[in-house]
Amino acid sequence: MQSVVDLSRPGLPAGPKAGHGTRRRSLSWILLAATLVSLLALLPLAFIVWVAVQNGWETASALVFRPRVGELLVNTVLLVAVAVPISIVLSVTLAWLTERSDLPGARLWAWLSVAPLAIPAFVHSYAWISLVPGLHGLWAGVLVSVLAYFPFLYLPIAAALRRLDPALEDAAAALGLGPWRVFARVVLPQLRLAICGGSLLVGLHLLAEYGLYVFIRFDTFTTAIVDQFQSTFNGPAANMLAAVLVTCCFVLLALEVLVRGEERYARVGSGAARQQQRTRLGRAALACLALPAVTALLSLGVPFVTISRWLIAGGADVWRLDEIGLALGQTLFLAVGGALLATIAAMPMAWVSIRAPGPLQRLLEGCNYIVGSLPGVVIALALVTITVRIAMPLYQTLFTILFAYALMFLPRALISLRASIAQAPVELERAASSLGRPPLKALWATTIRLSAPGAAAGMALVALGITNELTATQMLAPNGTRTLAMAFWSYSGEIDYASAAPYAFIMVAMSLPLTWLLYVQSKRMAGR
Amino acid sequence: MRYALSALAGATALAVSLLAAPAMAEDAGIVVYNAQHESLAKEWAEGFTKETGIKVTLRNGGDSDFSNQIVAEGAASPADVFLTENSPAMALVEAAGLFAPVDADTLAQVPQEYQPTTGKWVGVAARSTVFAYDKTKLKEDQLPKSLLELADPSWKGRWAASPSGADFQAIVSALLQLKGEAATADWLKAMKTNFTAYKGNSTVMKAVNAGEIEGGVIYHYYYFGDQAKTGENSKNVAMHYFKNQDPGAFVSISGGGVLASSKHQKEAQAFLKWVTGKGGQEVLKDGTSFEYAVGKGADSNSKLTPLADLQAPKVDPATLNSKKVTDLMTAAGLL
Numbered sequence: 073m074q075s076v077v078d079l080s081r082p083g084l085p086a087g088p089k090a091g092h093g094t095r096r097r098s099l100s101w102i103l104l105a106a107t108l109v110s111l112l113a114l115l116p117l118a119f120i121v122w123v124a125v126q127n128g129w130e131t132a133s134a135l136v137f138r139p140r141v142g143e144l145l146v147n148t149v150l151l152v153a154v155a156v157p158i159s160i161v162l163s164v165t166l167a168w169l170t171e172r173s174d175l176p177g178a179r180l181w182a183w184l185s186v187a188p189l190a191i192p193a194f195v196h197s198y199a200w201i202s203l204v205p206g207l208h209g210l211w212a213g214v215l216v217s218v219l220a221y222f223p224f225l226y227l228p229i230a231a232a233l234r235r236l237d238p239a240l241e242d243a244a245a246a247l248g249l250g251p252w253r254v255f256a257r258v259v260l261p262q263l264r265l266a267i268c269g270g271s272l273l274v275g276l277h278l279l280a281e282y283g284l285y286v287f288i289r290f291d292t293f294t295t296a297i298v299d300q301f302q303s304t305f306n307g308p309a310a311n312m313l314a315a316v317l318v319t320c321c322f323v324l325l326a327l328e329v330l331v332r333g334e335e336r337y338a339r340v341g342s343g344a345a346r347q348q349q350r351t352r353l354g355r356a357a358l359a360c361l362a363l364p365a366v367t368a369l370l371s372l373g374v375p376f377v378t379i380s381r382w383l384i385a386g387g388a389d390v391w392r393l394d395e396i397g398l399a400l401g402q403t404l405f406l407a408v409g410g411a412l413l414a415t416i417a418a419m420p421m422a423w424v425s426i427r428a429p430g431p432l433q434r435l436l437e438g439c440n441y442i443v444g445s446l447p448g449v450v451i452a453l454a455l456v457t458i459t460v461r462i463a464m465p466l467y468q469t470l471f472t473i474l475f476a477y478a479l480m481f482l483p484r485a486l487i488s489l490r491a492s493i494a495q496a497p498v499e500l501e502r503a504a505s506s507l508g509r510p511p512l513k514a515l516w517a518t519t520i521r522l523s524a525p526g527a528a529a530g531m532a533l534v535a536l537g538i539t540n541e542l543t544a545t546q547m548l549a550p551n552g553t554r555t556l557a558m559a560f561w562s563y564s565g566e567i568d569y570a571s572a573a574p575y576a577f578i579m580v581a582m583s584l585p586l587t588w589l590l591y592v593q594s595k596r597m598a599g600r
Numbered sequence: 601m602r603y604a605l606s607a608l609a610g611a612t613a614l615a616v617s618l619l620a621a622p623a624m625a626e627d628a629g630i631v632v633y634n635a636q637h638e639s640l641a642k643e644w645a646e647g648f649t650k651e652t653g654i655k656v657t658l659r660n661g662g663d664s665d666f667s668n669q670i671v672a673e674g675a676a677s678p679a680d681v682f683l684t685e686n687s688p689a690m691a692l693v694e695a696a697g698l699f700a701p702v703d704a705d706t707l708a709q710v711p712q713e714y715q716p717t718t719g720k721w722v723g724v725a726a727r728s729t730v731f732a733y734d735k736t737k738l739k740e741d742q743l744p745k746s747l748l749e750l751a752d753p754s755w756k757g758r759w760a761a762s763p764s765g766a767d768f769q770a771i772v773s774a775l776l777q778l779k780g781e782a783a784t785a786d787w788l789k790a791m792k793t794n795f796t797a798y799k800g801n802s803t804v805m806k807a808v809n810a811g812e813i814e815g816g817v818i819y820h821y822y823y824f825g826d827q828a829k830t831g832e833n834s835k836n837v838a839m840h841y842f843k844n845q846d847p848g849a850f851v852s853i854s855g856g857g858v859l860a861s862s863k864h865q866k867e868a869q870a871f872l873k874w875v876t877g878k879g880g881q882e883v884l885k886d887g888t889s890f891e892y893a894v895g896k897g898a899d900s901n902s903k904l905t906p907l908a909d910l911q912a913p914k915v916d917p918a919t920l921n922s923k924k925v926t927d928l929m930t931a932a933g934l935l
Contacts, residue, residue: 138933140933303664303935309930309935457672464673467676551658567802
């Protein structure tokens with residue numbers, strides 16, 4: 073990666089004489105923008121610290137060190153500690169079967185292992201509670217969480233498996249290791265990064281999820297914060313619970329860094345890697361088919377059957393088209409607006425991280441990821457209180473909710489943008505400068521245009537997140553807003569499951585193409 | 601550079617004007633912070649708009665979050681009218697001095713017992729506490745005689761409630777008013793060991809119906825609402841009214857009030873007048889809400905046990921203390 077300094081090195085066609093200075097200035101503008109975005113992103117965190125300080129140690133500790141918080145902590149820790157390992161085992165097995173074995177219909181199963189992402193987690197829960205009304209507690213939480221979130225692990229693991237160079241495995245086998253030991257000692261270590269990253273993502277989602285656990289009556293910090301919000305609006309108890317939840321997120325982030333370690337694996341040797349050989353399952357194929365089939369049945373079949381059942385039971389009456397159309401329009405509007413804002417906000421950061429990496433950039437980028445890992449309810453609570461206390465003109469405006477979306481989903485936009493900016497050759501920027509374009513215009517004419525596919529993919533991911541967002545939307549939305557998720561939630565809260573079904577159906581139908589995009593993108597990353 | 605900057609400025613201006621647009625659109629009518637059931641409030645809003653042409657924008661939420669929200673918003677609150685399911689939320693906003701007095705002719709439409717002595721807000725509907733039980737499991741002589749009995753060890757693991765809801769918190773506020781702080785704290789402590797928490801009263805009734813639990817403390821209308829639909833979630837459920845001025849016989853008054861900060865005082869007062877008047881109260885009688893009508897001479901749905909037969913305890917709605925209740929419930933580990 074080239075740093076910006078050698079861009080304008082004398083001898084390179086670095087444009088007009090003033091090039092050096094303007095270049096610097098444009099860089100500093102972009103850096104300033106990136107810094108500004110990161111600082112804004114830190115607002116909710118700063119707010120939580122401020123509330124804790126303002127409450128004073130005594131009030132804060134009385135609200136934190138009480139039995140209820142202990143209960144919630146046990147619930148939350150158990151949930152993460154049980155659901156994440158199960159998801160890992162399930163995802164690794166599925167990924168190996170679909171990528172490295174001759175399982176019949178491997179491509180179909182691969183897609184079916186990603187498709188559950190198209191179903192919002194609370195719709196998974198709604199489906200299960202309709203099927204098994206008494207479902208509740210930790211094990212119910214684990215079941216539904218694994219089904220709703222395992223694709224976050226499956227995607228990176230499958231992509232990593234696809235990229236592995238079979239030469240390493242062959243060498244290990246030639247040195248006398250049996251197939252199982254080759255898997256354990258050569259393949260698994262190479263999957264570590266994917267497993268760590270995916271587990272972190274799943275863990276953070278478990279901490280942030282609200283709707284899923286309300287249906288099955290399992291209390292976590294997030295549900296308790298919403299309970300407190302509903303009882304006291306922005307009371308100190310809610311904010312202190314949020315502080316504990318943020319601490320949990322940090323613990324997860326730190327754990328991931330620890331487990332991930334410093335080791336990296338790279339292929340050595342010249343030329344392209346050989347095509348991987350798929351393991352023959354032989355007679356075991358039928359037995360192996362059971363796993364993806366059962367997973368698909370539980371994660372896709374159950375929601376499909378329940379939503380269809382409610383749609384049939386509800387008949388034409390539940391399709392209140394004016395109401396649904398309005399909700400659909402508002403959801404699309406928020407999703408597109410939020411995605412645009414997130415992408416624009418991510419642009420300077422993404423550019424800096426590719427073109428001018430350094431300690432400051434790493435710090436700024438770290439801030440964005442940390443804030444992106446905060447649950448929506450925490451960000452919403454902070455923004456509600458900040459706007460109501462100091463920035464009243466922004467209170468309950470479209471701006472605030474879009475801002476919250478941008479904070480929550482910035483990392484999604486950042487990752488996609490960064491990947492495609494990295495592919496845009498810096499020489500084009502220089503050439504545009506040397507042809508006399510001012511720096512920002514040169515940037516616009518080259519790199520920014522070339523990064524459009526990445527920006528589009530990132531926007532799609534952000535839009536997907538916003539479409540299925542519930543807690544922050546409820547707390548921050550302008551008066552009169554009713555998104556698909558809000559309407560679904562309101563009907564299912566009144567046990568009117570039939571009226572909720574069309575909304576669930578539309579959310580799934582909207583999310584499917586975006587999930588498909590995610591699937592295709594992950595394939596492309598692996599070069600296939 | 602200059603071009604890029606001016607383009608950026610233009611885009612920002614455009615974005616700001618777009619963002620501000622929906623906020624300005626609201627100026628055409630009144631904003632109602634609605635904690636009542638969405639379907640009921642929608643019927644009220646539509647009926648009122650049809651008669652007066654005044655547009656109503658609903659923001660839906662719960663009693664407690666809205667009352668605290670209005671207090672936090674203070675004079676800058678975007679709300680013109682506040683509608684609740686229970687009285688404590690109204691009392692909270694009243695205590696903060698944020699209500700404008702209700703028009704005298706609106707107050708005159710509602711009997712004294714369904715409005716606070718202060719006249720700062722007015723009852724718009726009422727609901728009664730019940731013990732909804734599984735009639736296949738409990739016989740009538742096995743039912744609790746009083747709400748206080750549910751704290752007995754014999755009731756351990758046998759009853760449910762939705763403690764995070766304002767409905768249940770209103771019942772606790774009546775208990776607090778009638779029996780005092782110490783007794784309430786003890787009762788809540790026993791409740792924590794005895795009861796099973798659900799989210800939402802409908803969910804409690806559904807659980808009772810499904811045989812998950814023997815009974816639950818909820819309000820009366822969930823049963824009638826479900827019976828009027830498919831009856832799927834209430835076919836095994838029967839209702840037990842505590843009566844005898846028991847805390848469990850508490851009748852909660854849903855309130856409506858006009859915010860003093862409202863810039864649409866006339867329209868907001870007109871809305872409240874309509875809701876407590878013939879049009880609004882008939883929605884209660886003929887609609888699917890099954891809440892009690894409180895207007896003078898207004899009949900409730902004929903399927904309901906008449907309000908007068910419920911032997912509710914006397915509680916001045918203006919004295920119900922929601923803050924104290926959430927503190928006590930937080931201390932008992934229920935929140």
